[in-house]
Amino acid sequence: MDKRTIIxxxxxxxxxxxxxxxxxxxxxxxxxQAIPQIGYVHRGxxxxxxxxxxQQYTFVAxxxxxxxxxxxxxxxxxxxxxxxxxxxxxxxxxxRTIWSELSxxxxxLLWLGLTADAFGFESLFMHxxxxxxxxxxxxxxxxxxxxxxxxxxxxxxRKDISExxxxxxxxxxxxxxxxxxxxxxxxxxxxxxxSRLVGVGVLTKQQAHDLGAVGPMARASGxxxxxxxxxxxxxxxxxxxxxxxxxxxxxxxxxxRIGEIFQSMDIIxxxxxxxxxxxxxxxxxxxPNGEYFTRLEQPRGEVIYYVKANGSKFLDRVRVRTPTxxxxxxxxxxxxxxxxADVPILILTIxxxxxxxxx
Amino acid sequence: xxxxxxxxxxxKSLLHGPYTEKYPYEKKVNFENTRGKIEINMPECxxxxxxxxxxxxxxxxxxKELSKWSIQRLQCVQCSYCVEVCPKKCLTMxxxxxxxxFDKARDEYTNA
Numbered sequence: 156m157d158k159r160t161i162i163x164x165x166x167x168x169x170x171x172x173x174x175x176x177x178x179x180x181x182x183x184x185x186x187x188q189a190i191p192q193i194g195y196v197h198r199g200x201x202x203x204x205x206x207x208x209x210q211q212y213t214f215v216a217x218x219x220x221x222x223x224x225x226x227x228x229x230x231x232x233x234x235x236x237x238x239x240x241x242x243x244x245x246x247x248x249x250x251r252t253i254w255s256e257l258s259x260x261x262x263x264l265l266w267l268g269l270t271a272d273a274f275g276f277e278s279l280f281m282h283x284x285x286x287x288x289x290x291x292x293x294x295x296x297x298x299x300x301x302x303x304x305x306x307x308x309x310x311x312x313r314k315d316i317s318e319x320x321x322x323x324x325x326x327x328x329x330x331x332x333x334x335x336x337x338x339x340x341x342x343x344x345x346x347x348x349x350s351r352l353v354g355v356g357v358l359t360k361q362q363a364h365d366l367g368a369v370g371p372m373a374r375a376s377g378x379x380x381x382x383x384x385x386x387x388x389x390x391x392x393x394x395x396x397x398x399x400x401x402x403x404x405x406x407x408x409x410x411x412r413i414g415e416i417f418q419s420m421d422i423i424x425x426x427x428x429x430x431x432x433x434x435x436x437x438x439x440x441x442x443p444n445g446e447y448f449t450r451l452e453q454p455r456g457e458v459i460y461y462v463k464a465n466g467s468k469f470l471d472r473v474r475v476r477t478p479t480x481x482x483x484x485x486x487x488x489x490x491x492x493x494x495x496a497d498v499p500i501l502i503l504t505i506x507x508x509x510x511x512x513x514x
Numbered sequence: 515x516x517x518x519x520x521x522x523x524x525x526k527s528l529l530h531g532p533y534t535e536k537y538p539y540e541k542k543v544n545f546e547n548t549r550g551k552i553e554i555n556m557p558e559c560x561x562x563x564x565x566x567x568x569x570x571x572x573x574x575x576x577x578k579e580l581s582k583w584s585i586q587r588l589q590c591v592q593c594s595y596c597v598e599v600c601p602k603k604c605l606t607m608x609x610x611x612x613x614x615x616f617d618k619a620r621d622e623y624t625n626a
Contacts, residue, residue: 295548305593340519345517345520
């Protein structure tokens with residue numbers, strides 16, 4: 156048997172967006188096993204429900220993560236609204252859908268930039284993030300913030316988007332599509348990119364099902380599952396189908412995420428075309444009592460929110476099961492048998508959002 | 515399979531020039547909806563304390579006996595919850611960012 160060494164892939168690494176520690180057990184440049192350790196950004200946000208009342212906690216729930224911040228706030232508000240039996244207006248549902256899809260757009264463009272950085276293609280990284288700036292400008296004009304919006308509330312949304320702004324967004328999606336297509340063609344066709352992505356980190360359909368992979372990681376291995384087909388918010392009225400690939404390697408996951416970028420632009424245009432008039436918020440009275448589970452589709456996969464209330468203004472328990480947490484066993488399986496130089500690509504291929512994983 | 519497929523984008527960006535603005539030398543114009551610092555119209559304030567109770571971070575302090583309203587600028591997260599709940603509508607949100615500061619001092623406004 157060859158001699159085994161352990162190389163620590165530390166919490167600080169130039170390619171990681173957030174700190175995670177992996178001990179890589181190696182036999183001569185081939186990884187045999189990986190042992191993870193998390194806990195570097197634990198902030199105790201679930202315990203904070205005992206100190207902030209259920210309406211103030213919306214602002215805390217948004218700050219669980221910077222990239223998927225809108226959907227965390229939305230998931231929490233949807234759970235509390237279901238416990239209190241509050242029906243929000245139609246226009247609020249469509250506004251929430253538009254902001255969710257814009258969040259998905261900016262998150263996938265950020266991921267494309269980080270992947271290009273991981274295999275050294277820095278100019279592609281900068282161009283992807285340059286395109287993402289246009290989406291952040293839309294956020295700032297409609298909600299007031301680029302990353303944390305503070306626009307979702309129990310009972311609806313707090314700000315409206317005017318007709319002019321909606322027309323501007325729809326027109327921007329058309330020009331944006333051409334610019335994004337130039338960059339994504341490089342990801343899908345360039346020989347140097349393909350040599351780093353094709354055949355790296357294969358996850359078969361049976362393995363993805365047994366390990367419980369979610370999101371684009373599972374859809375790239377052939378499992379057709381997307382929480383948006385359940386019809387929450389305004390998704391019941393929109394036409395779309397989940398994007399699935401079959402080969403299960405890193406190239407397939409890139410294809411799935413690029414497909415979702417163009418699908419998001421299409422969903423936003425459909426929403427703007429059929430948006431109804433009306434109010435954006437209903438007033439709520441009283442305190443919640445009961446418990447509820449909500450499942451949403453974040454850019455990284457399926458997120459589950461569990462809220463338990465006992466009739467006073469402080470909630471009993473909030474529990475968030477984030478998609479990155481569900482994808483870590485799949486990550487450890489793909490790391491077996493890969494070369495040391497492929498480890499950064501494989502970690503980025505699950506789209507790790509460690510601050511969601513340890514709240 | 516192609517090589518150097520990014521050439522077209524690179525060429526376009528060479529002709530376009532820089533996409534970034536030279537921020538401290540050129541002034542940044544904020545959008546009108548940008549979340550900035552909280553301003554108070556002090557003569558209207560009735561010291562009810564609703565803003566203090568609703569603030570998620572505890573940045574606002576209202577003292578009725580001293581007729582004083584104070585806010586800790588570093589603690590405020592610009593959520594504008596206080597602006598929504600004020601019964602006299604004396605709080606507004608400006609679209610300029612808070613000035614940088616070194617310590618946790620409070621900004622105080624009194625009617626005394």
